[in-house]
Amino acid sequence: MDFHDSLQACEATAEREGALLTELSKRSELSLLERRAARSSLQIVIENCIGKSRRILKHHNCPIVPKSGRDAVSFLYECGVLEDALYQELSAAVGFRNAMIHNYMNFSEEILERMLFERRWEVLIEYLRRRPELTPTQVHRIENFFL
DSSP: OOHHHHHHHHHHHHHHHHHHHHHHHTOSSOOHHHHHHHHHHHHHHHHHHHHHHHHHHHHTTOSOOOSSHHHHHHHHHHTTOSOHHHHHHHHHHHHHHHHHHHOGGGOOHHHHHHHHHTTTTHHHHHHHHSOOOOOHHHHHHHHTOOO
């Protein structure tokens, strides 16, 4: 899959998962099935945000494409591609995803519902929809990025 195909796949995911999350966020209370659907949908959205971040770095010839989602987001921030607010939201989302996946026994369903009902996922959907338009300076920073 080339870069433009992956961007289209991100947009399609944003539409599909955004519609589901919108529907779930209208509920006053979630059943177990709906909570699991929200959890799965949020995981898909966050993982697509991580994947998109990695693809941007790879597409622009970053010498190091990180495996860690947090690092991928941090690299884009350090190169000036992500503004502060978006960087903060993406970083928080990656942490949320890690807690969801790796800390099943202690994961708080209240946080899941708060994220859903406060619609904190909307910024992630917007990130997946947005086509990256990098300046020559940003591309240069990515091409020459070193830890």
